[in-house]
Amino acid sequence: MLMVSELKKYYKIESNIIKAVDGITYRFENGKFYAITGRSGSGKSTFLSLLGGLINADSGKIEFNGKEITGLNDNKLSEYRNKSIGIVFQNYCLEPTYTCIENVLLPTYPAGTGKAKRNEAAGKILEYVGMSERNNQQVKSLSGGEKQRIALARALINNPDIILADEPTGNLDSENGKIVMSLLRKIADDGKTVIMVTHNQEDALKADAVLRFVDGRIDGDYPND
Amino acid sequence: MIKEVFRIIIREITRHKVRTILTSVSVTVAGILICFSVFSSVNLPEILTELNTNQTPSAYQVVLSDFENDISAKEIEEIKTQTCAGSARVFLSPYITEISIRKSDGTTEYTSAVFVDGDFDIYTKKELAAAGRSVDDIPSEASVIISESCSNEENISDDGKSSVILQIMLEDGSIVEKDLIINTVLDDFVFKSMNTGSEYEMLICVDSSNDVLKNRSRVNKVVLEYSDFNSVKCAVDYLSGSEFSIEFDDQSNIDIEVESILYNTILIAISSIALVSSAICVSLTYTVSLRDRYSFYGMLKAIGYRKKHISIIGFGQIIIIAVASALASVLISSVCWYYVSSAFMKMLLMFYYTEYALKPCLNFYAVSKAFILIFVSGIVGGIVPVLEICNKKASALLVLDEQYDK
Numbered sequence: 001m002l003m004v005s006e007l008k009k010y011y012k013i014e015s016n017i018i019k020a021v022d023g024i025t026y027r028f029e030n031g032k033f034y035a036i037t038g039r040s041g042s043g044k045s046t047f048l049s050l051l052g053g054l055i056n057a058d059s060g061k062i063e064f065n066g067k068e069i070t071g072l073n074d075n076k077l078s079e080y081r082n083k084s085i086g087i088v089f090q091n092y093c094l095e096p097t098y099t100c101i102e103n104v105l106l107p108t109y110p111a112g113t114g115k116a117k118r119n120e121a122a123g124k125i126l127e128y129v130g131m132s133e134r135n136n137q138q139v140k141s142l143s144g145g146e147k148q149r150i151a152l153a154r155a156l157i158n159n160p161d162i163i164l165a166d167e168p169t170g171n172l173d174s175e176n177g178k179i180v181m182s183l184l185r186k187i188a189d190d191g192k193t194v195i196m197v198t199h200n201q202e203d204a205l206k207a208d209a210v211l212r213f214v215d216g217r218i219d220g221d222y223p224n225d
Numbered sequence: 226m227i228k229e230v231f232r233i234i235i236r237e238i239t240r241h242k243v244r245t246i247l248t249s250v251s252v253t254v255a256g257i258l259i260c261f262s263v264f265s266s267v268n269l270p271e272i273l274t275e276l277n278t279n280q281t282p283s284a285y286q287v288v289l290s291d292f293e294n295d296i297s298a299k300e301i302e303e304i305k306t307q308t309c310a311g312s313a314r315v316f317l318s319p320y321i322t323e324i325s326i327r328k329s330d331g332t333t334e335y336t337s338a339v340f341v342d343g344d345f346d347i348y349t350k351k352e353l354a355a356a357g358r359s360v361d362d363i364p365s366e367a368s369v370i371i372s373e374s375c376s377n378e379e380n381i382s383d384d385g386k387s388s389v390i391l392q393i394m395l396e397d398g399s400i401v402e403k404d405l406i407i408n409t410v411l412d413d414f415v416f417k418s419m420n421t422g423s424e425y426e427m428l429i430c431v432d433s434s435n436d437v438l439k440n441r442s443r444v445n446k447v448v449l450e451y452s453d454f455n456s457v458k459c460a461v462d463y464l465s466g467s468e469f470s471i472e473f474d475d476q477s478n479i480d481i482e483v484e485s486i487l488y489n490t491i492l493i494a495i496s497s498i499a500l501v502s503s504a505i506c507v508s509l510t511y512t513v514s515l516r517d518r519y520s521f522y523g524m525l526k527a528i529g530y531r532k533k534h535i536s537i538i539g540f541g542q543i544i545i546i547a548v549a550s551a552l553a554s555v556l557i558s559s560v561c562w563y564y565v566s567s568a569f570m571k572m573l574l575m576f577y578y579t580e581y582a583l584k585p586c587l588n589f590y591a592v593s594k595a596f597i598l599i600f601v602s603g604i605v606g607g608i609v610p611v612l613e614i615c616n617k618k619a620s621a622l623l624v625l626d627e628q629y630d631k
Contacts, residue, residue, distance in 0.1 A: 109530075
């Protein structure tokens with residue numbers, strides 16, 4: 001379970017203060033699929049970065065399974081990012097000169113997973129995302145949808161409890177977008193918490209709940225039927 | 226983990242060839258400059274020592290020696306005219322082949338040398354110095370035999386002086402005799418000379434105007450004297466191919482020493498500039514290339530790599546590139562050095578006219594020193610950009626907070 005309380009993140013641009021995240025309190029249940037929507041600049045991505053420990057909050061708390069994430073040192077935060085969450089970016093953030101399996105295996109090294117175990121896990125995950133036949137192909141030769149599936153496989157390789165996805169279909173055509181969305185749905189159905197930022201209303205409807213962000217606050221929490 | 230991190234380092238180096246080559250070339254080029262500076266300056270202390278011990282009494286002198294055949298007065302005059310020499314001093318070889326001092330029991334105790342010039346006379350070293358002459362001027366082939374009678378104490382006068390008979394053996398075997406009075410008994414004289422080569426060393430001057438002696442002599446060396454470097458240069462050009470050496474007076478040595486120090490300072494300056502420019506080149510190349518790789522390091526941080534891992538990956542690349550570049554610099558420079566240094570020496574000879582002035586040097590010490598300097602400059606250049614990446618947050622590297630950039 002992931003819980004945020006009175007989370008704040010402000011940015012100062014010249015003399016103006018931008019309230020990217022302004023005192024959000026929310027509780028994310030295990031095994032649910034959440035979609036965060038809102039206009040550009042409403043604080044969705046900043047909120048996701050805070051949840052992923054990529055940036056520090058100005059105030060407030062983030063708790064994961066009862067442990068406070070905010071204020072952790074670099075090593076503990078790295079461990080949290082490595083083992084407890086998986087992050088998927090809009091632009092994939094894959095290393096183009098590596099093969100698919102090399103990209104997928106990257107998070108297993110700091111986790112200290114043994115060679116046999118990590119290779120087995122990588123094989124399974126690539127099969128899970130439907131990319132097992134491309135595992136030795138260089139990422140730069142893949143299509144956008146395939147890249148995003150490799151990014152999903154990389155996010156899943158250490159079997160994290162939470163998947164954070166920042167506009168995962170933003171760079172994809174509708175067909176590939178559907179494939180990625182069905183994968184995210186499947187991941188949530190398999191018991192992981194998925195938190196996805198999206199502009200796409202159609203994608204948002206596939207989530208269990210939609211959080212609408214306005215000016216750094218949650219304007220509404222709408223469960224999808 | 227170490228194995229995997231090492232693999233990432235190797236991939237970063239091998240799969241981003243442009244960056245690797247650019248960085249390596251910049252370090253190597255600067256490294257070659259460092260090598261050349263180090264190779265040419267490393268033996269300067271030896272050069273200066275050599276200069277200090279190479280003092281001669283006269284002004285710029287070109288000494289012609291080791292003649293295979295005798296050289297005529299006409300030829301000497303021609304050399305003097307052609308090379309604009311201020312003067313040409315001719316030293317004749319002695320006609321005597323051996324000097325020995327024989328003790329009363331018939332054994333030979335001492336062998337020394339004479340030179341052929343001036344009056345047929347005998348000097349102690351002290352007397353020779355008083356006459357303004359140097360022992361170094363004396364060729365080593367002549368010989369004097371002192372008869373055994375001189376060791377007889379009866380020959381010692383009341384004032385302590387000892388009378389000896391000097392026999393000079395000529396080439397045809399005939400002997401010329403001269404009386405000699407020295408200030409001590411012969412045994413003391415022999416003893417002191419053997420132990421110290423001291424002031425009692427005996428020297429003989431032969432009158433070169435003496436026809437008998439002159440006819441038996443041949444030219445040992447010709448000393449051409451010049452007043453400036455340009456004249457010496459003229460002589461060096463003219464005498465190219467002949468056996469000759471160049472000697473300098475004290476003032477000239479000081480001039481050369483000053484020029485050597487100046488040259489060394491220039492070398493140190495070049496070396497320092499090379500060192501700094503190398504570090505800057507590496508730093509700039511790394512900054513540019515690592516910025517290109519920000520998203521990669523940001524991704525690594527986002528998926529759980531620690532600062533420690535990132536720094537190992539960053540510094541690992543720098544160390545490998547620095548070592549490879551330092552090796553390449555040293556190898557290229559060492560190979561080129563033999564060719565460059567010979568041209569360099571010719572150039573120096575044109576200006577300094579001495580092999581001691583700036584003798585280039587290539588040895589293990591020089592190579593090691595150059596290698597370490599290049600390696601350090603490579604490492605120093607890479608520290609800043611790697612630390613920058615280590616300390617930046619994943620979000621900054623991934624430009625996630627671009628829209629709210631502080």
